[in-house]
Amino acid sequence: MNSTLNITVTDQNELKTGLAKYILELYGDYKIILCDAPMGAGKTTLIKEFCTVLGSTDNFSSPTYSIVNEYTYPGGKIYHFDLYRLKNKEELLDLGIEEYLDSGHYCIFEWPELVIDMIKIRYKKIEIEVNGNIRYLRIINK
Ligand SMILES: Nc1ncnc2c1ncn2[C@@H]1O[C@H](COP(=O)(O)OP(=O)(O)OP(=O)(O)O)[C@@H](O)[C@H]1O
Ligand SMILES: [Mg+2]
Numbered sequence: 001m002n003s004t005l006n007i008t009v010t011d012q013n014e015l016k017t018g019l020a021k022y023i024l025e026l027y028g029d030y031k032i033i034l035c036d037a038p039m040g041a042g043k044t045t046l047i048k049e050f051c052t053v054l055g056s057t058d059n060f061s062s063p064t065y066s067i068v069n070e071y072t073y074p075g076g077k078i079y080h081f082d083l084y085r086l087k088n089k090e091e092l093l094d095l096g097i098e099e100y101l102d103s104g105h106y107c108i109f110e111w112p113e114l115v116i117d118m119i120k121i122r123y124k125k126i127e128i129e130v131n132g133n134i135r136y137l138r139i140i141n142k
Contacts, residue, residue, distance in 0.1 A: 002142055003027060009135040012045065020049035023126065027141040030124040031104065034112035037128035042135055043110040046126065047080055050108065054078065063110075067095060077105040084111040092118070 005026065009019065023046075024033075033050070035043040044062045051060055056073040063069040063082040071078040079100050086092055092114050100107055101118060109115055112125075122142060129136040 002140060005139045007137040007139065009137060010133070012042070015046065015049045016052075020046065021053045023137070023139055024050050024053050026139055027124060030122065030141065031106050032101065032119055032121065032123035033106070033108045034116070034123060034125045035108065035110050035128070036112055036125060038130065041128040041130050043128065044082075046128075047108050047110070051078055051080075054106070068100070077103070079103070079105060079107045080110075081107065081112075081115075082110040083114050086114055089114055089118075 007019070007023070009015065035046060037043050048060050051058070051071055051073065054073040054075065056071045056078060058071040058073075060071065061069060063080055064084065067082060067085065069080045071080065081100075083092070086095075097115060097118060101115075101120075125140045125142055127138040127140070129138075
């Protein structure tokens with residue numbers, strides 16, 4: 001069954017003081033996480049905090065141009081995707097998306113629309129709505 005939890009974030013620092021950890025661990029150990037939100041809503045910011053929670057000390061950056069960044073953490077690897085610039089599923093397949101999804105490592109997506117149909121296991125989806133400085137997060141397990 002799908003579950004949904006709504007969280008209001010009024011200050012970005014809340015993510016650092018336990019909220020990112022809470023969201024990451026909510027519903028269980030889901031390795032595939034989709035961040036579905038408009039431009040500038042805070043997807044990269046949230047994913048950076050997830051990486052910190054996982055104990056990654058690698059250099060973190062937005063994969064807007066690289067499409068996928070790979071980080072390590074004590075438990076394995078984190079693949080951080082930004083699919084914004086991809087036009088179709090062929091480009092996603094060319095990237096080797098199936099191997100990434102099957103790898104068992106974390107696969108965390110910004111602009112996830114193209115990949116949704118290719119996910120064969122349960123995943124966590126985070127939607128973000130912005131109103132001024134307030135972020136409304138909706139965390140769904142699918
Ligand atoms: N929870 C938050 N509260 C307030 N500001 C935030 C929050 N999260 C992120 N921001 C700010 O919003 C801006 C955009 O954040 P970020 O780059 O993470 O968005 P994004 O969704 O990844 O953008 P893009 O669509 O370009 O990939 C940054 O200046 C960041 O500091
Ligand atoms: Mg981003």
